[in-house]
Amino acid sequence: MSHAFRHRDILDIARKEGKVTVEGLAQHFGVTLQTIRRDLSDLAEDGRLERVHGGAMLPSSTSNIGYEQRQTLNAKAKAAMAKACAQRIPNNISLFLNIGTSTEAVARELRGHKNLLVVTNNMNVANILAEMQDCEVVVTGGNLRRADGGLVGKLATETILQFKFDLAIIGCSALDRDGDLLDFDIQEVSVSQAILQQSRKTYLVADASKLKRNAPARIASLSEIDTLFTDAALPADLPAKCADWDTEVVVARP
Protein backbone atom coordinates (compact mmCIF):
# COMPACT_ATOMS: atom_id res chain seq x y z
CA MET A 1 0.00 0.00 0.00
CA SER A 2 1.18 3.44 -0.78
CA HIS A 3 1.73 6.29 1.59
CA ALA A 4 -0.79 8.34 -0.37
CA PHE A 5 -3.66 6.17 0.87
CA ARG A 6 -2.49 6.42 4.42
CA HIS A 7 -2.00 10.16 4.19
CA ARG A 8 -5.58 10.70 3.25
CA ASP A 9 -6.88 8.35 5.92
CA ILE A 10 -4.63 9.90 8.52
CA LEU A 11 -6.05 13.32 7.76
CA ASP A 12 -9.54 11.87 7.94
CA ILE A 13 -8.87 10.35 11.32
CA ALA A 14 -7.17 13.51 12.52
CA ARG A 15 -10.17 15.57 11.53
CA LYS A 16 -12.52 13.14 13.16
CA GLU A 17 -10.60 12.69 16.39
CA GLY A 18 -8.74 15.96 16.54
CA LYS A 19 -5.43 14.18 16.97
CA VAL A 20 -3.54 11.04 15.99
CA THR A 21 -0.85 8.97 17.68
CA VAL A 22 2.06 7.25 16.01
CA GLU A 23 1.35 4.05 17.87
CA GLY A 24 -2.35 4.09 17.11
CA LEU A 25 -1.85 4.69 13.42
CA ALA A 26 0.84 2.03 13.14
CA GLN A 27 -1.58 -0.45 14.62
CA HIS A 28 -4.45 0.76 12.51
CA PHE A 29 -2.55 0.40 9.25
CA GLY A 30 -0.41 -2.57 10.28
CA VAL A 31 2.88 -0.86 9.53
CA THR A 32 5.91 0.06 11.59
CA LEU A 33 6.20 3.13 13.74
CA GLN A 34 8.92 4.49 11.49
CA THR A 35 6.60 4.45 8.51
CA ILE A 36 4.00 6.41 10.37
CA ARG A 37 6.62 8.87 11.52
CA ARG A 38 7.59 9.41 7.93
CA ASP A 39 3.97 9.94 7.01
CA LEU A 40 3.44 12.46 9.76
CA SER A 41 6.61 14.30 8.83
CA ASP A 42 5.42 14.56 5.25
CA LEU A 43 2.01 15.81 6.26
CA ALA A 44 3.52 18.27 8.67
CA GLU A 45 5.87 19.53 5.99
CA ASP A 46 2.87 20.29 3.81
CA GLY A 47 1.27 22.09 6.71
CA ARG A 48 -1.63 19.64 6.78
CA LEU A 49 -0.87 18.49 10.31
CA GLU A 50 1.05 19.80 13.22
CA ARG A 51 3.61 17.35 14.49
CA VAL A 52 3.82 16.73 18.24
CA HIS A 53 5.76 14.22 20.28
CA GLY A 54 4.01 10.87 19.94
CA GLY A 55 1.68 11.90 17.17
CA ALA A 56 0.18 14.90 15.41
CA MET A 57 -2.70 17.33 15.68
CA LEU A 58 -4.75 19.48 13.40
CA PRO A 59 -2.91 22.69 12.58
CA SER A 60 -4.31 25.44 14.73
CA SER A 61 -4.53 27.93 11.91
CA THR A 62 -6.90 26.83 9.23
CA SER A 63 -10.55 26.03 8.98
CA ASN A 64 -11.00 24.82 12.50
CA ILE A 65 -12.89 27.07 14.67
CA GLY A 66 -11.81 25.79 18.03
CA TYR A 67 -14.54 23.37 18.84
CA GLU A 68 -12.62 20.21 18.20
CA GLN A 69 -13.29 19.12 21.75
CA ARG A 70 -17.00 18.90 21.27
CA GLN A 71 -16.30 17.16 18.05
CA THR A 72 -14.47 14.30 19.70
CA LEU A 73 -17.39 13.78 22.02
CA ASN A 74 -19.22 10.68 20.90
CA ALA A 75 -17.06 10.55 17.79
CA LYS A 76 -17.75 6.88 17.25
CA ALA A 77 -21.47 7.19 17.74
CA LYS A 78 -21.59 10.08 15.31
CA ALA A 79 -19.61 8.21 12.69
CA ALA A 80 -21.96 5.24 12.95
CA MET A 81 -25.06 7.37 12.59
CA ALA A 82 -23.50 9.31 9.77
CA LYS A 83 -22.65 6.13 7.91
CA ALA A 84 -26.18 4.83 8.23
CA CYS A 85 -27.53 8.16 7.08
CA ALA A 86 -25.19 8.46 4.11
CA GLN A 87 -26.24 5.01 2.96
CA ARG A 88 -29.79 6.25 2.65
CA ILE A 89 -28.82 9.25 0.58
CA PRO A 90 -29.23 8.52 -3.12
CA ASN A 91 -27.07 9.97 -5.86
CA ASN A 92 -28.20 12.74 -8.20
CA ILE A 93 -30.17 14.82 -5.73
CA SER A 94 -30.03 18.21 -4.07
CA LEU A 95 -29.64 18.24 -0.34
CA PHE A 96 -29.13 20.62 2.53
CA LEU A 97 -26.82 20.11 5.48
CA ASN A 98 -27.16 22.47 8.38
CA ILE A 99 -25.06 23.30 11.40
CA GLY A 100 -23.81 20.69 13.83
CA THR A 101 -21.11 18.15 14.35
CA SER A 102 -23.49 15.36 13.37
CA THR A 103 -24.16 16.85 9.97
CA GLU A 104 -20.44 17.33 9.51
CA ALA A 105 -19.98 13.65 10.14
CA VAL A 106 -22.54 12.95 7.44
CA ALA A 107 -20.65 15.24 5.07
CA ARG A 108 -17.52 13.18 5.64
CA GLU A 109 -19.38 10.03 4.72
CA LEU A 110 -20.61 11.46 1.45
CA ARG A 111 -17.37 10.65 -0.28
CA GLY A 112 -18.24 8.34 -3.12
CA HIS A 113 -21.64 9.82 -3.81
CA LYS A 114 -22.20 11.10 -7.29
CA ASN A 115 -23.66 14.24 -8.73
CA LEU A 116 -24.92 15.83 -5.55
CA LEU A 117 -25.88 19.45 -5.15
CA VAL A 118 -25.21 20.24 -1.54
CA VAL A 119 -26.31 23.50 0.03
CA THR A 120 -25.07 24.29 3.51
CA ASN A 121 -24.91 27.07 6.04
CA ASN A 122 -22.02 25.38 7.80
CA MET A 123 -18.49 26.50 6.99
CA ASN A 124 -17.04 23.22 8.21
CA VAL A 125 -19.30 21.20 5.99
CA ALA A 126 -18.29 23.41 3.08
CA ASN A 127 -14.64 22.87 3.91
CA ILE A 128 -15.13 19.12 4.06
CA LEU A 129 -17.12 18.94 0.84
CA ALA A 130 -14.63 21.16 -0.95
CA GLU A 131 -12.35 18.16 -1.05
CA MET A 132 -14.88 15.94 -2.71
CA GLN A 133 -15.27 15.76 -6.40
CA ASP A 134 -18.52 15.24 -8.23
CA CYS A 135 -20.42 17.41 -5.83
CA GLU A 136 -21.53 20.96 -6.39
CA VAL A 137 -21.30 22.95 -3.17
CA VAL A 138 -23.40 26.02 -2.51
CA VAL A 139 -22.90 28.06 0.63
CA THR A 140 -25.67 30.20 2.00
CA GLY A 141 -24.75 33.68 3.07
CA GLY A 142 -24.95 34.73 6.67
CA ASN A 143 -23.21 36.01 9.74
CA LEU A 144 -20.39 33.73 10.75
CA ARG A 145 -20.87 32.26 14.21
CA ARG A 146 -17.42 31.49 15.49
CA ALA A 147 -18.53 28.87 17.98
CA ASP A 148 -19.40 26.33 15.33
CA GLY A 149 -18.75 27.81 11.90
CA GLY A 150 -22.44 28.33 11.28
CA LEU A 151 -23.85 30.96 8.96
CA VAL A 152 -26.98 32.42 10.44
CA GLY A 153 -29.26 35.41 10.25
CA LYS A 154 -31.54 36.96 7.68
CA LEU A 155 -29.11 36.34 4.85
CA ALA A 156 -29.09 32.61 5.55
CA THR A 157 -32.87 32.23 5.70
CA GLU A 158 -33.38 34.31 2.60
CA THR A 159 -30.94 32.23 0.61
CA ILE A 160 -32.58 29.01 1.71
CA LEU A 161 -35.97 30.22 0.63
CA GLN A 162 -34.63 30.49 -2.90
CA PHE A 163 -34.10 26.73 -3.09
CA LYS A 164 -36.15 23.59 -3.00
CA PHE A 165 -34.30 20.54 -1.72
CA ASP A 166 -34.89 16.86 -2.36
CA LEU A 167 -33.55 16.12 1.07
CA ALA A 168 -32.56 18.05 4.17
CA ILE A 169 -30.26 16.66 6.82
CA ILE A 170 -30.40 18.59 10.04
CA GLY A 171 -29.08 18.40 13.55
CA CYS A 172 -30.40 19.96 16.71
CA SER A 173 -29.11 20.94 20.14
CA ALA A 174 -31.60 18.88 22.08
CA LEU A 175 -34.55 16.56 21.71
CA ASP A 176 -37.19 16.41 24.41
CA ARG A 177 -39.47 13.62 25.58
CA ASP A 178 -42.42 14.98 23.65
CA GLY A 179 -40.47 14.60 20.44
CA ASP A 180 -39.72 18.26 19.95
CA LEU A 181 -36.50 19.42 18.29
CA LEU A 182 -34.87 22.21 20.32
CA ASP A 183 -32.02 24.62 19.73
CA PHE A 184 -29.92 27.02 21.77
CA ASP A 185 -29.98 29.78 19.24
CA ILE A 186 -33.09 31.56 18.07
CA GLN A 187 -31.38 32.61 14.86
CA GLU A 188 -30.60 29.04 14.00
CA VAL A 189 -34.19 28.05 14.65
CA SER A 190 -35.56 30.19 11.86
CA VAL A 191 -32.87 28.84 9.55
CA SER A 192 -33.84 25.27 10.41
CA GLN A 193 -37.51 26.02 9.95
CA ALA A 194 -36.82 27.51 6.55
CA ILE A 195 -34.95 24.35 5.62
CA LEU A 196 -37.79 22.07 6.68
CA GLN A 197 -40.21 24.20 4.76
CA GLN A 198 -38.21 23.94 1.55
CA SER A 199 -37.48 20.22 1.64
CA ARG A 200 -39.36 17.30 0.21
CA LYS A 201 -37.85 14.92 2.72
CA THR A 202 -36.00 15.44 6.01
CA TYR A 203 -33.56 13.38 8.02
CA LEU A 204 -32.65 14.29 11.58
CA VAL A 205 -29.30 13.11 12.93
CA ALA A 206 -29.14 13.21 16.71
CA ASP A 207 -27.18 11.02 19.09
CA ALA A 208 -28.66 9.85 22.36
CA SER A 209 -26.96 12.57 24.39
CA LYS A 210 -29.33 15.06 22.81
CA LEU A 211 -32.13 13.48 24.82
CA LYS A 212 -30.43 14.45 28.05
CA ARG A 213 -29.99 18.05 27.12
CA ASN A 214 -32.38 20.91 27.11
CA ALA A 215 -32.62 24.04 25.00
CA PRO A 216 -34.96 26.99 24.91
CA ALA A 217 -36.11 27.32 21.32
CA ARG A 218 -38.37 24.90 19.50
CA ILE A 219 -37.58 24.09 15.88
CA ALA A 220 -40.20 21.52 15.05
CA SER A 221 -41.65 18.19 16.09
CA LEU A 222 -40.35 14.76 15.19
CA SER A 223 -43.65 14.27 13.44
CA GLU A 224 -42.39 16.56 10.69
CA ILE A 225 -39.28 14.43 10.20
CA ASP A 226 -39.15 11.49 7.84
CA THR A 227 -36.29 9.61 9.41
CA LEU A 228 -34.40 9.97 12.67
CA PHE A 229 -30.86 8.59 12.87
CA THR A 230 -29.59 7.94 16.35
CA ASP A 231 -27.17 5.69 18.20
CA ALA A 232 -29.27 4.07 20.91
CA ALA A 233 -32.86 3.02 21.44
CA LEU A 234 -35.26 5.84 22.22
CA PRO A 235 -36.62 6.05 25.75
CA ALA A 236 -40.15 5.98 27.11
CA ASP A 237 -42.97 6.29 24.64
CA LEU A 238 -41.04 8.00 21.86
CA PRO A 239 -40.82 4.89 19.67
CA ALA A 240 -44.58 4.54 19.79
CA LYS A 241 -45.05 8.20 18.99
CA CYS A 242 -42.69 7.97 16.07
CA ALA A 243 -44.54 4.99 14.72
CA ASP A 244 -47.71 6.98 15.10
CA TRP A 245 -46.21 9.92 13.23
CA ASP A 246 -44.83 7.69 10.54
CA THR A 247 -41.33 8.81 11.50
CA GLU A 248 -38.84 6.09 10.78
CA VAL A 249 -36.17 5.54 13.44
CA VAL A 250 -32.78 4.15 12.47
CA VAL A 251 -30.58 3.10 15.36
CA ALA A 252 -26.95 2.77 14.29
CA ARG A 253 -24.93 1.30 17.10
CA PRO A 254 -21.27 2.36 17.14
Next chain:
Amino acid sequence: MSHAFRHRDILDIARKEGKVTVEGLAQHFGVTLQTIRRDLSDLAEDGRLERVHGGAMLPSSTSNIGYEQRQTLNAKAKAAMAKACAQRIPNNISLFLNIGTSTEAVARELRGHKNLLVVTNNMNVANILAEMQDCEVVVTGGNLRRADGGLVGKLATETILQFKFDLAIIGCSALDRDGDLLDFDIQEVSVSQAILQQSRKTYLVADASKLKRNAPARIASLSEIDTLFTDAALPADLPAKCADWDTEVVVARP
Protein backbone atom coordinates in the same frame (compact mmCIF):
# COMPACT_ATOMS: atom_id res chain seq x y z
CA MET B 1 -12.87 -7.94 -22.10
CA SER B 2 -11.91 -4.55 -23.39
CA HIS B 3 -10.26 -1.88 -21.34
CA ALA B 4 -13.33 0.35 -21.65
CA PHE B 5 -15.33 -1.99 -19.43
CA ARG B 6 -12.59 -2.13 -16.88
CA HIS B 7 -12.20 1.62 -16.88
CA ARG B 8 -15.84 2.09 -16.04
CA ASP B 9 -15.74 -0.54 -13.31
CA ILE B 10 -12.51 0.83 -11.92
CA LEU B 11 -14.05 4.26 -11.57
CA ASP B 12 -17.09 2.72 -9.93
CA ILE B 13 -14.96 0.89 -7.42
CA ALA B 14 -12.83 3.94 -6.81
CA ARG B 15 -15.88 6.03 -6.06
CA LYS B 16 -17.26 3.40 -3.77
CA GLU B 17 -14.07 2.69 -1.88
CA GLY B 18 -12.32 5.99 -2.30
CA LYS B 19 -9.27 4.18 -3.60
CA VAL B 20 -8.14 1.24 -5.67
CA THR B 21 -5.01 -0.88 -5.60
CA VAL B 22 -3.19 -2.34 -8.56
CA GLU B 23 -3.05 -5.72 -6.88
CA GLY B 24 -6.70 -5.70 -5.92
CA LEU B 25 -7.90 -4.76 -9.38
CA ALA B 26 -5.68 -7.30 -11.08
CA GLN B 27 -7.21 -9.99 -8.91
CA HIS B 28 -10.70 -8.66 -9.39
CA PHE B 29 -10.49 -8.66 -13.17
CA GLY B 30 -8.17 -11.63 -13.49
CA VAL B 31 -5.55 -9.78 -15.47
CA THR B 32 -1.91 -8.94 -14.86
CA LEU B 33 -0.63 -6.08 -12.81
CA GLN B 34 0.81 -4.43 -15.88
CA THR B 35 -2.59 -4.24 -17.54
CA ILE B 36 -4.07 -2.54 -14.53
CA ARG B 37 -1.17 -0.14 -14.41
CA ARG B 38 -1.89 0.85 -17.96
CA ASP B 39 -5.55 1.32 -17.14
CA LEU B 40 -4.74 3.52 -14.20
CA SER B 41 -2.27 5.54 -16.22
CA ASP B 42 -4.95 6.13 -18.83
CA LEU B 43 -7.51 7.18 -16.28
CA ALA B 44 -5.03 9.40 -14.55
CA GLU B 45 -4.12 11.03 -17.82
CA ASP B 46 -7.77 11.93 -18.32
CA GLY B 47 -7.82 13.35 -14.83
CA ARG B 48 -10.44 10.85 -13.69
CA LEU B 49 -8.17 9.35 -11.07
CA GLU B 50 -5.07 10.37 -9.26
CA ARG B 51 -2.30 7.86 -9.64
CA VAL B 52 -0.37 6.94 -6.52
CA HIS B 53 2.20 4.28 -5.79
CA GLY B 54 0.37 0.98 -5.55
CA GLY B 55 -2.92 2.17 -6.93
CA ALA B 56 -4.99 5.27 -7.46
CA MET B 57 -7.37 7.54 -5.61
CA LEU B 58 -10.17 9.91 -6.39
CA PRO B 59 -8.61 13.18 -7.45
CA SER B 60 -9.77 15.08 -4.43
CA SER B 61 -6.88 17.23 -3.62
CA THR B 62 -5.65 18.18 -7.05
CA SER B 63 -7.30 21.57 -7.18
CA ASN B 64 -6.25 22.36 -3.66
CA ILE B 65 -2.66 21.50 -4.32
CA GLY B 66 -2.53 23.89 -7.21
CA TYR B 67 -3.92 26.54 -4.99
CA GLU B 68 -1.59 25.88 -2.11
CA GLN B 69 1.34 26.15 -4.43
CA ARG B 70 0.08 29.38 -5.87
CA GLN B 71 -0.36 30.64 -2.36
CA THR B 72 3.31 30.34 -1.57
CA LEU B 73 4.25 32.09 -4.78
CA ASN B 74 5.45 35.58 -4.00
CA ALA B 75 4.56 35.05 -0.38
CA LYS B 76 6.91 37.75 0.83
CA ALA B 77 5.76 40.31 -1.69
CA LYS B 78 2.15 39.60 -0.76
CA ALA B 79 2.82 39.95 2.93
CA ALA B 80 4.51 43.31 2.39
CA MET B 81 1.66 44.66 0.29
CA ALA B 82 -0.87 43.31 2.72
CA LYS B 83 0.86 44.98 5.63
CA ALA B 84 0.90 48.34 3.88
CA CYS B 85 -2.74 47.91 2.97
CA ALA B 86 -3.82 46.91 6.46
CA GLN B 87 -2.12 49.97 7.88
CA ARG B 88 -4.40 52.15 5.80
CA ILE B 89 -7.54 50.42 6.96
CA PRO B 90 -9.13 52.32 9.85
CA ASN B 91 -11.04 50.73 12.71
CA ASN B 92 -14.82 50.82 13.06
CA ILE B 93 -15.73 50.43 9.42
CA SER B 94 -17.40 47.93 7.14
CA LEU B 95 -15.26 46.40 4.44
CA PHE B 96 -15.37 43.79 1.75
CA LEU B 97 -12.62 41.33 0.89
CA ASN B 98 -12.98 39.36 -2.30
CA ILE B 99 -11.29 36.31 -3.77
CA GLY B 100 -7.54 35.99 -4.16
CA THR B 101 -4.42 35.13 -2.28
CA SER B 102 -3.59 38.81 -1.96
CA THR B 103 -6.79 39.60 -0.14
CA GLU B 104 -6.20 36.59 2.08
CA ALA B 105 -2.87 38.09 3.01
CA VAL B 106 -4.64 41.32 3.92
CA ALA B 107 -7.07 39.37 6.08
CA ARG B 108 -4.15 37.90 7.99
CA GLU B 109 -2.83 41.39 8.67
CA LEU B 110 -6.12 42.59 10.07
CA ARG B 111 -5.34 41.08 13.42
CA GLY B 112 -5.35 43.92 15.89
CA HIS B 113 -8.00 45.96 14.14
CA LYS B 114 -11.09 46.76 16.13
CA ASN B 115 -14.78 46.67 15.48
CA LEU B 116 -14.70 45.76 11.83
CA LEU B 117 -17.60 44.38 9.86
CA VAL B 118 -16.02 42.27 7.16
CA VAL B 119 -18.03 40.82 4.33
CA THR B 120 -16.33 38.30 2.06
CA ASN B 121 -17.05 35.84 -0.70
CA ASN B 122 -13.85 33.97 0.05
CA MET B 123 -13.99 30.90 2.28
CA ASN B 124 -10.33 31.19 3.15
CA VAL B 125 -10.72 34.78 4.26
CA ALA B 126 -13.67 33.74 6.38
CA ASN B 127 -11.63 30.96 7.93
CA ILE B 128 -8.81 33.35 8.71
CA LEU B 129 -11.06 36.02 10.16
CA ALA B 130 -12.94 33.47 12.23
CA GLU B 131 -9.96 33.41 14.55
CA MET B 132 -9.96 37.12 15.10
CA GLN B 133 -11.81 38.76 17.91
CA ASP B 134 -13.63 42.01 17.59
CA CYS B 135 -14.59 41.48 14.01
CA GLU B 136 -18.02 40.58 12.71
CA VAL B 137 -17.71 38.28 9.72
CA VAL B 138 -20.41 37.98 7.09
CA VAL B 139 -20.10 35.46 4.29
CA THR B 140 -21.92 35.97 1.03
CA GLY B 141 -23.70 33.01 -0.40
CA GLY B 142 -22.62 31.45 -3.64
CA ASN B 143 -21.35 28.42 -5.49
CA LEU B 144 -18.14 27.19 -4.00
CA ARG B 145 -15.27 27.26 -6.46
CA ARG B 146 -12.84 24.63 -5.30
CA ALA B 147 -9.84 26.10 -7.02
CA ASP B 148 -9.61 29.04 -4.68
CA GLY B 149 -12.39 28.81 -2.12
CA GLY B 150 -14.34 31.57 -3.82
CA LEU B 151 -18.11 31.96 -3.63
CA VAL B 152 -19.43 33.09 -6.95
CA GLY B 153 -22.59 33.26 -9.00
CA LYS B 154 -25.94 34.99 -8.74
CA LEU B 155 -26.22 34.35 -5.02
CA ALA B 156 -22.96 36.17 -4.38
CA THR B 157 -23.81 39.25 -6.41
CA GLU B 158 -27.28 39.49 -4.95
CA THR B 159 -25.95 39.37 -1.41
CA ILE B 160 -23.41 42.06 -2.13
CA LEU B 161 -26.05 44.38 -3.53
CA GLN B 162 -27.75 44.30 -0.14
CA PHE B 163 -24.77 46.05 1.47
CA LYS B 164 -22.98 49.33 1.27
CA PHE B 165 -19.31 49.18 2.24
CA ASP B 166 -17.02 51.85 3.59
CA LEU B 167 -14.14 50.14 1.88
CA ALA B 168 -13.61 47.31 -0.60
CA ILE B 169 -10.34 45.44 -0.96
CA ILE B 170 -10.14 43.47 -4.14
CA GLY B 171 -7.66 41.42 -6.08
CA CYS B 172 -7.58 40.56 -9.77
CA SER B 173 -6.04 37.91 -12.03
CA ALA B 174 -4.20 40.35 -14.26
CA LEU B 175 -3.58 44.03 -14.85
CA ASP B 176 -2.85 45.27 -18.34
CA ARG B 177 -0.80 48.19 -19.63
CA ASP B 178 -3.88 50.34 -20.16
CA GLY B 179 -4.66 50.08 -16.49
CA ASP B 180 -7.55 47.64 -16.86
CA LEU B 181 -8.29 45.05 -14.17
CA LEU B 182 -8.81 41.62 -15.73
CA ASP B 183 -10.06 38.27 -14.45
CA PHE B 184 -10.11 34.68 -15.66
CA ASP B 185 -13.64 34.01 -14.58
CA ILE B 186 -16.65 35.83 -15.91
CA GLN B 187 -18.66 34.94 -12.82
CA GLU B 188 -16.11 36.58 -10.63
CA VAL B 189 -16.18 39.70 -12.76
CA SER B 190 -19.78 40.48 -12.02
CA VAL B 191 -19.12 39.88 -8.35
CA SER B 192 -16.21 42.32 -8.40
CA GLN B 193 -18.24 44.89 -10.28
CA ALA B 194 -21.02 44.63 -7.74
CA ILE B 195 -18.48 45.22 -5.00
CA LEU B 196 -17.07 48.33 -6.65
CA GLN B 197 -20.54 49.64 -7.16
CA GLN B 198 -21.45 49.28 -3.50
CA SER B 199 -18.28 50.72 -2.00
CA ARG B 200 -17.41 54.24 -0.99
CA LYS B 201 -13.70 53.57 -1.37
CA THR B 202 -11.72 50.83 -3.08
CA TYR B 203 -8.24 49.41 -2.68
CA LEU B 204 -6.70 47.07 -5.22
CA VAL B 205 -3.97 44.69 -4.08
CA ALA B 206 -1.94 43.29 -6.98
CA ASP B 207 1.68 42.19 -7.05
CA ALA B 208 3.90 42.94 -10.04
CA SER B 209 3.45 39.46 -11.53
CA LYS B 210 -0.13 40.44 -12.39
CA LEU B 211 1.27 42.84 -14.98
CA LYS B 212 2.85 39.97 -16.86
CA ARG B 213 -0.31 37.93 -17.03
CA ASN B 214 -3.31 38.22 -19.22
CA ALA B 215 -6.94 37.35 -18.70
CA PRO B 216 -10.06 37.55 -20.83
CA ALA B 217 -12.63 39.42 -18.78
CA ARG B 218 -12.48 43.11 -17.84
CA ILE B 219 -13.56 44.09 -14.35
CA ALA B 220 -12.87 47.80 -14.33
CA SER B 221 -10.20 50.42 -14.88
CA LEU B 222 -7.61 51.57 -12.39
CA SER B 223 -9.27 54.97 -12.68
CA GLU B 224 -12.12 53.62 -10.57
CA ILE B 225 -9.74 52.52 -7.83
CA ASP B 226 -8.70 54.81 -4.99
CA THR B 227 -5.44 53.14 -4.06
CA LEU B 228 -3.32 50.43 -5.67
CA PHE B 229 -1.01 48.39 -3.46
CA THR B 230 1.80 46.63 -5.27
CA ASP B 231 5.35 45.39 -4.67
CA ALA B 232 7.39 47.04 -7.42
CA ALA B 233 7.34 50.23 -9.45
CA LEU B 234 4.80 50.28 -12.26
CA PRO B 235 6.11 50.08 -15.82
CA ALA B 236 5.75 52.44 -18.76
CA ASP B 237 3.25 55.23 -18.48
CA LEU B 238 1.04 53.68 -15.83
CA PRO B 239 2.33 55.92 -13.01
CA ALA B 240 1.45 59.02 -15.06
CA LYS B 241 -1.97 57.61 -15.86
CA CYS B 242 -2.62 56.84 -12.21
CA ALA B 243 -1.64 60.36 -11.23
CA ASP B 244 -4.02 61.60 -13.87
CA TRP B 245 -6.81 59.41 -12.54
CA ASP B 246 -6.11 60.43 -8.99
CA THR B 247 -5.32 56.80 -8.19
CA GLU B 248 -2.80 56.61 -5.41
CA VAL B 249 -0.05 53.99 -5.85
CA VAL B 250 1.59 52.46 -2.82
CA VAL B 251 4.71 50.39 -3.52
CA ALA B 252 5.54 48.09 -0.60
CA ARG B 253 8.88 46.42 -1.21
CA PRO B 254 9.24 42.97 0.40
Next chain:
DNA sequence: GCGATTTTTTTCGTTTATGTTCGTTTTTTG
Protein backbone atom coordinates in the same frame (compact mmCIF):
# COMPACT_ATOMS: atom_id res chain seq x y z
C1' DG C 1 -8.66 -18.61 -42.45
C1' DC C 2 -5.31 -14.80 -42.89
C1' DG C 3 -3.07 -10.64 -42.16
C1' DA C 4 -3.38 -6.26 -39.69
C1' DT C 5 -4.33 -4.17 -35.52
C1' DT C 6 -5.16 -3.94 -30.82
C1' DT C 7 -4.65 -5.66 -26.31
C1' DT C 8 -2.43 -8.28 -22.90
C1' DT C 9 1.37 -10.78 -20.92
C1' DT C 10 6.20 -11.44 -19.93
C1' DT C 11 10.65 -9.89 -18.77
C1' DC C 12 13.96 -6.92 -16.71
C1' DG C 13 16.42 -2.93 -15.10
C1' DT C 14 15.00 1.16 -12.26
C1' DT C 15 12.58 3.64 -8.82
C1' DT C 16 10.00 3.98 -4.63
C1' DA C 17 8.30 2.46 -0.23
C1' DT C 18 8.92 -0.06 3.94
C1' DG C 19 11.41 -2.45 7.55
C1' DT C 20 15.54 -2.65 10.65
C1' DT C 21 19.04 -1.06 13.39
C1' DC C 22 21.18 2.21 16.25
C1' DG C 23 22.67 6.51 18.29
C1' DT C 24 20.34 10.89 19.84
C1' DT C 25 16.73 13.71 21.81
C1' DT C 26 12.65 14.36 24.48
C1' DT C 27 9.51 13.13 28.04
C1' DT C 28 8.33 10.83 32.10
C1' DT C 29 9.21 9.14 36.59
C1' DG C 30 11.24 8.36 40.89
Next chain:
DNA sequence: CAAAAAACGAACATAAACGAAAAAAATCGC
Protein backbone atom coordinates in the same frame (compact mmCIF):
# COMPACT_ATOMS: atom_id res chain seq x y z
C1' DC D 1 17.64 16.58 39.23
C1' DA D 2 19.05 12.31 37.37
C1' DA D 3 17.90 7.85 35.55
C1' DA D 4 14.78 5.29 32.70
C1' DA D 5 11.60 4.97 29.12
C1' DA D 6 9.70 6.46 25.06
C1' DA D 7 10.00 8.67 20.81
C1' DC D 8 12.79 10.31 17.24
C1' DG D 9 15.43 10.51 12.80
C1' DA D 10 19.31 8.91 9.85
C1' DA D 11 21.25 5.24 7.30
C1' DC D 12 21.09 1.13 5.16
C1' DA D 13 18.84 -3.28 3.47
C1' DT D 14 14.98 -5.39 1.52
C1' DA D 15 10.80 -5.75 -0.74
C1' DA D 16 7.30 -3.91 -3.68
C1' DA D 17 5.92 -1.34 -7.48
C1' DC D 18 7.12 0.83 -11.65
C1' DG D 19 7.70 1.66 -16.86
C1' DA D 20 9.61 0.24 -21.32
C1' DA D 21 9.84 -2.97 -24.73
C1' DA D 22 9.46 -7.36 -26.81
C1' DA D 23 6.52 -11.39 -27.28
C1' DA D 24 2.14 -13.57 -27.22
C1' DA D 25 -2.78 -13.59 -27.54
C1' DA D 26 -7.09 -11.81 -28.91
C1' DT D 27 -9.99 -9.23 -32.13
C1' DC D 28 -11.48 -7.49 -36.45
C1' DG D 29 -12.29 -6.92 -41.39
C1' DC D 30 -12.21 -9.26 -45.30
